[in-house]
Amino acid sequence: MTTRSIALLAFTLLLMGTTLGLAGTDLVLPAVPSLPEALGGSPALAQLVLAAFVAGAGLGLVAFGELGARFDPRLLLIGSLAAYASISALCALAPTLELLVALRFLQGLTGAAAAVFAPGMIRQLFEERSAVRAIGLLASVESLVPALAPIAGVWLLHAFGWQGNFLTLAVLAGAVAIAVLVLKDRLPEPQARSLTGGYGRLLADPVYLRYALSHAATLGALLTFVFGAPAVITGPLEGRLADFVTMQVTGIAFFILGANLAGWLADRFGPETMILAGSALSALGALAILAYAVAGGGEPLVIVALFVPMNLGLGFRGPPGFYKAVVASRGDDARGAGLLLLIVLLVAAGGTAAAAPFITQGLAPLALAAAAVSGLSVVLLVALPRLETEMGGP
Structure with missing residues (x-):
């Protein structure tokens, strides 16, 4: 072979x-x-x-x-x-x-x-x-x-x-x-063991945190919205479970499109550009849903359309962002990947718990939770330092 x-x-x-x-x-x-x-x-x-x-x-x-x-x-x-x-x-x-x-x-x-x-x-x-x-x-x-x-x-x-x-x-x-x-x-030979610092070193490294926390915020915001959407759609919005299924299928399709375009786009525009642009697009999608909810909207098909940027943005930023987080762990790949995935679970759980008491009040509280968490991703990318080297492009 x-x-x-x-x-x-x-x-x-x-x-x-x-x-x-x-x-x-x-x-x-x-x-x-x-x-x-x-x-x-x-x-x-x-x-x-x-x-x-x-x-x-x-x-x-x-x-x-x-x-x-x-x-x-x-x-x-x-x-x-x-x-x-x-x-x-x-x-x-x-x-x-x-x-x-x-x-x-x-x-x-x-x-x-x-x-x-x-x-x-x-x-x-x-x-x-x-x-x-x-x-x-x-x-x-x-x-x-x-x-x-x-x-x-x-x-x-x-x-x-x-x-x-x-x-x-x-x-x-x-x-x-x-x-x-x-x-x-x-299979690849194991890298040199990294026994010093452990998870504490990663949690104290602003470069690693830039990629891990921003990825967790974008994905966690989307999961928060998905976890609460069935109750909101079939409850206050008086929709059908089929409306939620339509939202999910559409979202997954656009996420897959974005994720498979991410490598090509990162080659052309640079991974840092795609990470920031994808995070911003996902946050704008959540803000658009929030604005629609505040304006009194509740039509499921409109929510489906506004949900598309959240998924497309995650697809654009996900692959280069996850890769950068692993690289930023500086050889400690297993701890870096494990900690990132744990943070995603914690962010999704925290966002879901925060929105849960208000889920019967309609779309706005759920959209607010998703927008706040996804907006944090953009703030983290701007505030924290990036890796010195690029995969290609500026």
Whole structure:
């Protein structure tokens, strides 16, 4: 096999591993309402099946970031995928809902590894411009998981019962673990370990914070709006759930367009230009929704149209911005990627919590939360210092 073929195969495996980690929530989602009847327990306890996975994933991002700075990420990736497969199989055998919740925490923890290690490995597999394009493709596929995985989950639920969703994750993760094991020696050699400073060094580095926090603010603002939109559209706006689905599908389509154009645009205009322009475009989209809401608007199709710039802007800035954040970690790729992803979760959770008490008051409070967070991204890019070197262009 040629070097390029090996790189593409390795990228495909990293993509599959990351996607399986994300699917741990969305593929299982359709089975949650049936769990109390199957395993006993209450609907409230069944919701913890989702919450436990997210909590485990948050801890996993930090844990694997630290482990990746101390041990060979290739071995950690193989071990985490094997553990994810095993725990997924145990979930299918869980006799009680309480045990399933506990296993889901471990499943989320082990499923976070690929997301932590993929950016650094991609940076080593490809030269800079190709790495930005690869990250754009990775983000595009990841954006489809929340849309497509629940559909697959419904089919699996009807065909095999709730256990089928977990067994599917077990089989696929096991297959990817075996493939990574076979390809291990062809994956990038681990970089020199970075044992000094740890997360504290990254949190004190204004250059790293420029890229990590601005990325988290743009993505966190969009997630805040998405998480609150179903309640607003079907509640105060008296729309239909189909209106939210239309908004999501349209947004994902424009995000994928932007993410796959980002590499070419970064080549032409420079990555820093695209990071700032994408952040500004996303913030303007949120401000436009806020202005429409303050003016008394509530037509779902108008909201769909105004939601487009938020997604397109994230697509433009996402790949070069994420790549820059990993580079700004100065060789500490695993910690840098893990911390960035954790910050995204925290920003989205904080924005959602801030908007939640006002969700029944209409579109304006939700749009205000999204606009405030996305506007912070632009402020951070202007206020904090940038990396000295560019990938190409000014």
